[in-house]
Amino acid sequence: MRPLLAKFVVAALVPAHVLSYTARAETLDSGEIRIGVREDARPFIWRDQDTKGYLGFFWDICTEAVQRAGYHFSEEGVDAKKRAAFLKTGDGDYDLLCDPTTITLKRMQNFAYNGQAPYLAFSPIVFVANGSYVKAHLDPRSSEAAGDLPKDAPPKPTCTDVFNWLKQAKGEDLKTRRWSSVPANQATPPSTTQPAATAGNGLLGWLEQKFDFTLQQPTKENTEKKRTFEIWGYVKGSTIGDTLKSNAAHLTQDNWMICPREIDSHSEAAEEFCNGRLARYFGDVDIIKAALADYGERTGTRCAADTTPTTEGTYEPYALVVSSRRFPDFPERITLALYGMFEDGTVERLFSGHFPGTQKSQHLATLFRINSIPAGSDMTEKPGSGAGAQQDPVHLPEVSQSISKTDR
Secondary structure, three states: OOHHHHHHHHHHHOOHHHHHHHHHHHHOOOOEEEEEEEOEEOOOEEEOOOOOOEEOHHHHHHHHHHHHOOOEEEEEEEOHHHHHHHHHHOOOOOOEEEEEEEOOHHHHHHOOOOOOOOOEEEOOOOEEEEEEEEEEOOOOOOOOOEEEEOOOOOOOOOHHHHHHHHHHOOOOOOOOOOHHHOOOOOOOOOOOOOOOOOOOOHHHHHHHHHOOHHHHOOOHHHOOOOEEEEEEEEEOOOHHHHHHHHHHHHHOEOOEEEEEEEEOOHHHHHHHHHOOOOOEEEEEHHHHHHHHHHHHHHHOOOOOEEOHHHHOOEEEEEEEEEEOOOOOOHHHHHHHHHHHHHHOOHHHHHHHHHOOOOOOOHHHHHHHHHHOOOOOOOOOOOOOOOOOOOOOOOOOHHHHHHHHHHHO
């Protein structure tokens, strides 16, 4: 039996909470788990600036699961750059990445035997989020995040050209700023834009279905006079951001440019958005709203944002990332511990505590039910249950009747 299949079979048949506590007894002193902790993914996980301690729904899940699996732990803060390096090559050598990481086929392939990080693996899915964006309330003709390009701009400027022009024009009225201010010898890096995805798939398909982008293009009579641009921001390493970047060229029209901008953290992205330098802020809806609220609390200002588009978005399944490099059985032990936490109601209680009054989405409610694997019965052999023992018949009339009705 293949190792991966064997793990799922064991997880399905053996009482998870029993094995997790057994694991704790066996390996309590066997080693210390290194947890890489995301510092800016509030409300899931973040670092409190006053106490320097970690907080959040995922932090409680991670620490409880590690202890149930039988290990002590130490933690190390992980920013977007370190996170990206770890997911790509395992750099940092964490045993557990405590972060709302979206499961994608591309990442799973990288964790496979022929990938760059074959000793990494995803835990069971622990949360389902909504990927979308918020829009800023901006003056479309004078904002640093959206507006009209000057008449003397080149016929087909790149996003690098636009960013350089905005940098030169910082603090000035864009309506009167000429394009000639951009240094003529400014080098433009080679494009890394990937081929656009087919319309109707993924984030691009969702955007096209929900919003008619053509309505934002200049009218025909103004086609030769106006060319507009928008800056769309996302945090480095986010799946919705990567998809947006690869499809920006497809979304861009003749007279309407979309320029994705990669930002290092949600804290910085919230600041840029609230100060009028991002027209749209993409990412996990809960994280975006928390980042904007946090910025407002720190600065004593109110960040006006249109959250209408956040009601529907992309499906984002979150999981933990575990490593078998230092402790070969650690991924399996964490899996059993997590299933035990769903089965005994621990995850449900943590969710209620961190998201009070929040009704779970249909996807999330289904996930919680699926992960609540029944505890089952003791697998040890009881007296009189040997090979030649008389077995009492098992009667399941209710199940039999329901099956018969279904078959008919």
